[in-house]
Amino acid sequence: MRLARALLALLAFTAVVAVSPAHASTLGKGTLVRVEALTGNLKLAGSGPSWRVWYVSSAWNRQPTVISGTISLPLGRPPASGWPMISFGHGFGGVADSCAVSRTGGAPGERTLQEALIGAGYAVAVTDFQGIGTPGESPGVDGPSAAYAMIDIVRAARRLGPVSRSWLPVGYSLGGHAALWSGALAASYAPELAAKGTIALAPFTQWQLQVGSPLVRDPAGAASFVVPYSGRALPITHDFRPARWFTRKGLELIGLAGRLCVDEMVAAVAGLTNADILKDPVAASDEFVRLFAEEEAPLTGYTRPVQLIHGTADTLPAVFSEITTGQLAGAGLDATYTPVDGADHFTLLPAVAADVVTRAEAFFANP
Known part of the structure; x- marks a missing residue:
């Protein structure tokens, strides 16, 4: 099975429509519906096989739906257990299909962080979230459906390439809110996967x-x-x-x-x-x-540590992350808050990219 996945990764096949999205209700979560190779500036610098994908997940009303996103693997030979996976929750860019990050390539700061992670040997998946890039309307802020989208793209990645069951939700801005919900729901929604923790960067909370x-x-x-x-x-x-x-x-x-x-x-x-x-x-x-x-960040369900990072010059007040961390810690969770002096909402990601890689290494090092 692992060899078959590796061969799929090397082939980087394009525009294969496996199943109609209308049949999503008959498919398992994370089932790939369509796959296209990423090319040009949509591909992360330093990445190996990379795809735009459409996969089955759960909508805001918990009904099956099809969501799009991207999956990027590092260059080189994967570890025996497969590439460890980062599921990245991107910041809010709009709800029109044309705003989907799988079409735009994402914000520069987000790409800087994702490319640092790819270079460090992590597979990176980025969901577009429900209704953005796929038929239907976006539910906007809905923590559970955003978490399902982030979790199910990990399932999709494991069907496509040599990807480990160990993964880490990392999110920025509204995607940081999604990452927190992902960390809280991971164990119950996808017990076959091994979420190693949660990193939320300037998340929308409070x-x-x-x-x-x-x-x-x-x-x-x-x-x-x-x-x-x-x-x-x-x-x-x-x-x-x-x-x-x-x-x-x-x-x-x-x-x-x-x-x-x-x-x-x-x-x-x-x-x-x-x-x-x-x-x-x-x-x-x-x-x-x-x-x-x-929509407040969940205070239960996490089985691994939670880390919040926020710039002190952010117009989205850093005190919100500080309050949220205190609430998580008060609920008995291993939660930490790190302020980044002088960083605002847009300079935070480049400022902490190397630190996030180090934090990811520490998370994955824990059994």
């Missing part, structure tokens, strides 16, 4: 503090690019009616959220206030607090 912030509640405050995306996703997963909460301009932005990636949405909301897009920012904030309460 949702109630974020969406209940004065920055959201102040009618004169600058509108956030995140709010239109939330207005688009919440009706999918909750009984949420945007017309009750959003102005005409806000509803227009919700429509644009289905087509614009983050940089474009930032430009679209520039100069707008909360009152321009929300009918009653205070009441809307209260509703967001209620709906996002279930």
Whole structure:
């Protein structure tokens, strides 16, 4: 079986449609539906066989779905047990299919970290998450489905190449939130795999503090690019009616959220206030607090250590990671927080790439 996987890796086959996505409900989690070779600038520097893949996972409503992503193997001969695997949760880039990182190649800082991991001998898988790059809408912030996507791409990788059952969820920004959920659900959702721990880099946590912030509640405050995306996703997963909460301009932005990636949405909301897009920012904030309460980082389920890393100059306050770490430790978990002096949300990953490799080595060294 291991030899067969190795041969598949060497072949790097392209555009093989194995099964229609409509038949996903009949397939096991992690089943590959389609595989294409990655080429050009989509391929990580220093990587060996690399693919864009479509695989079966679980949607926000726990029904089978097909999700896309990428799988990259290092150069050279794999260890006898296969390449140890990093499942990387990327930062939020938008929900349109054109924003899928398997199509864009991902943000420069994320690639820097992924290439450092590839160079250190780790296979790297990056999911696009549900509804981004594949049919259907993205559920936005849904911790369990994001975790399932990160876990099932490890299963998919093991069907494709010589990949170990030992793996590590590493995530950045909103992907850091997904990594925390992955660490909490790994043992119950995929007991045949061996999650070695969790690393969350500048993760989105403390949702109630974020969406209940004065920055959201102040009618004169600058509108956030995140709010239109939330207005688009919440009706999918909750009984949420945007017309009750959003102005005409806000509803227009919700429509644009289905087509614009983050940089474009930032430009679209520039100069707008909360009152321009929300009918009653205070009441809307209260509703967001209620709906996002279930998205707080889990405090149970982890079987291995959890590490949070956050830049002190991040506009996503580092204190959120500090609070979350304290809550995890208070629940009896092996949780640590590392502040990175002077790093902001965009300079953090290049600053800590070498450190993350060292941390990964320590995680995988533990039996």
